[in-house]
Every structure is written in structure tokens, then in C-alpha cells.
Amino acid sequence: MSNFEALFDYIQEISGKLLSEDDKHLLMAHFKPRKLRKRQYFLQEGDVCKYIGFIVKGSARTFTVDEKGHEHILKLSLENWWLADFESFYLLTPSRFNIEALEELEVLQSTNAQIEEFLKDIPAFSAMANVISQNNTIATQKRMQAAMSYTAEKRYEDLVSNYPHFLKRFSQNMIASYLGLSPETLSRIRKNSFK
Amino acid sequence: MSNFEALFDYIQEISGKLLSEDDKHLLMAHFKPRKLRKRQYFLQEGDVCKYIGFIVKGSARTFTVDEKGHEHILKLSLENWWLADFESFYLLTPSRFNIEALEELEVLQSTNAQIEEFLKDIPAFSAMANVISQNNTIATQKRMQAAMSYTAEKRYEDLVSNYPHFLKRFSQNMIASYLGLSPETLSRIRKNSFK
């Protein structure tokens, strides 16, 4: 019923390996479709992140709330991305993050224990995990560098040129928080860049 | 001659698996000891990071230089850590980073191609790689959150409580740059916290 093809295609593309029919059946048996309405939480601060979700449709944000009540978005997620607080998911510790659906969200979700099985039994899945972890290391390092070295304006320009689709899918407030800016500051940056 | 025991112990401890004698011989055959003097570069911006190094002794910093000529430290590394720009190392692209020895530095180094062999042939090595990649994902996420949500003072306090040994080994200027602060600001923060 639910769209497992998206998941299969993704695994095969990222890993560069094919999934056997057995592999596919195993995945279908242990990834459960789940729908969340806009504003619904996939994960709440303080809970253990028991599930990892593959986004089939929709978008989400991962954020913290600081002592002043300000929200800070650490991750914006779209179709064909994994949704989880990996720290909590791997270590089974309570999460410091919230993950909230920004649009109606469809995921295929599974548990830590089950993922371990996939890693053991499905070569393409384990190859995919390695590639993702590499990509993730690289991306986070870039983002860290940007946060440290660049001005707000440069960070926004980088986003515009590297992730233009973000601007279509996420509100300006979300983008501002993702860039570590107040909404007002982003509004002003955009105003100036139109000259 | 050089201290391979440190490397063996590290792999076994992190992976939770034992290395066979064959494994050890393989590692000894393909990790080459290298010494760098203080201030010497392990990697220069624009070069491809051909080697990954395991630090046996000494310390290093990974940093970028922005258009104004300001340096930003992304990573401080000590004994039993891996030294590389993983983006450049994995993808064989020119690096945006510099890696410089802060003290006399002894590493055991190997190449990308060789690491691939280790991953295939040495189970403990591949288990270690997975654990490191997990830890790395978690640590970078924490650091990103800290950079976004916390004040300079809170970031320093976190460093003091989580990595007290950093303060012993790295100069205040290095710590400041690592925290994304000017040396003057860090000096003032320290002054205030002594009350």
C-alpha cells in the first residue's frame, strides 16, 4: 500500500547495490508506514528516539528550545531523508531535541534493534549506512565552518546557491532559525540583496 | 620501533573486538610512522588529504582562514585521535582546511586505498570505524547545537566541564578560536568567572 519503492530506490541509489527480492520483503516486513499531521511531533524532548523514519512525503524540523524559550532549528528534512535524533536512537538516551512535522508527513519507520538486523543481513543497507555517515560527516563539518567563519549574509547566500529548494519548501522563519538568525535579520538581509 | 601498541589498544577498545596477530602485522605493514615538528603542516589548504594519521603523541589543530585573514579552528586533536580532513580524504577533492602540529607530533599514517583494505579485511577495524562515525555524528551535533543556542560564556563553561584536559594542552588563543571567540573575549569571560 504505502510507497516502499521510494525507499528501495533510495537504498539502491545511495549504496550502488541492488536489493534482492528477499531483501525487499524483509524491509517491507519491518518498516511500518506512519502518517503525521502538520504540527505533530515525531519526537519530543526528553523521550528516547525509539524510531528512525524514512520520509516518503512531507517535511520536518529538528529543533531545541533554550532557557529563554527560543527555538533553534538544527535540521530541516525533506523526502528521501532519514528522521531521527541519532544520539538518542543509538544510545537510547533521552533526546534534547524535538522533531516536528511541518507539513503532512508520511514516513516508513523502524526500530534500532531492527536496523541492526538490516545492517547485518542486507549488504545494500549496510553500504548505504556507510555512505550516509560519510556524507553526514562532510555536511556537518561544512555547516560548522559556515557558522563559525561566515557572516549572516554569506550564510544565506550559500543556502540560496546550494539548497535553493529549501526556500520553496520552508517558511522564512524556519530558514532564519536554521541559519541561526532572527526572522527580522533575515528579512533585512533579503531586502538588501534585492538591490 | 614506533608505538603501534597505542593503535592496537585503541582499535580493540573502541571496537570491542580483538586483533589477531595477522591483523596486527597487516596494520604494521601499512601504517607508516611520521614525525612533524611544531608548526609543521600535516595538510595544507588546496591539497588533497592523501593520508589519515593516528596521533601517537602530540596535538594538532584543523582550521580555515577566512577572506579577512582570520583563522577559525574547527577541530583540536590529541593522542588517540584520527587526523584528516575526511571530506578531502574520502572524495579526493582539494581541502579547504589546514592541519597544523601544535606540538611535536608523532602519527601513524596510511592512505585511503589502504584503509579500504583494512575495512574489508580486519573486522575490528571496520567495527571501530562504525563506532567512530557514530560518535562523530553525535559530537558534531552537540557542537552545532552549542554554537547556535549558547552564549560565549556557556560554551566556555561546557568546555571546562566536558573537556578539562583541553585547557591544559591548548593555549587560550587556540581555545578561543575553537569556541568561535576572539582571544580578548575569552580572557574577559575567564576574568568574570573567577568571582
Add this chain to the structure above:
DNA sequence: AAGTACATTTGATTTAGGTCAACTCACTGT
């Protein structure tokens, strides 16, 4: 021991970006 090169501290001033507040547009649901 003297001299040069760094590190750190302190003070005065500047600035990027945040905060607070008011206003304008959409959209949504009734």
C-alpha cells in the same frame, strides 16, 4: 643575560545582529 616573539590582559570604541513593538498581508475556518 638580552632580545625577540608570542600570549594574555585591560580599556575604549564599534558593529552585527537581536529585541521589542507596530503594521501589513495573506490564508484559514466559520
Add this chain to the structure above:
DNA sequence: ACAGTGAGTTGACCTAAATCAAATGTACTT
């Protein structure tokens, strides 16, 4: 059609941290 809510804009003001500059401390070198 109309209130209501959230998103974006604009202006006035504020603040954390950077910058500039000078003084002091420390630690290699020869």
C-alpha cells in the same frame, strides 16, 4: 464577509562580542 492566526516587514533601540590599541607577562633563542 469576517474574525483570527501566522508570516513577513519596518523602525527604534540595545547588547554581546569584535576590533583597535596599548601594556604586561612569559618563554624560547642565541
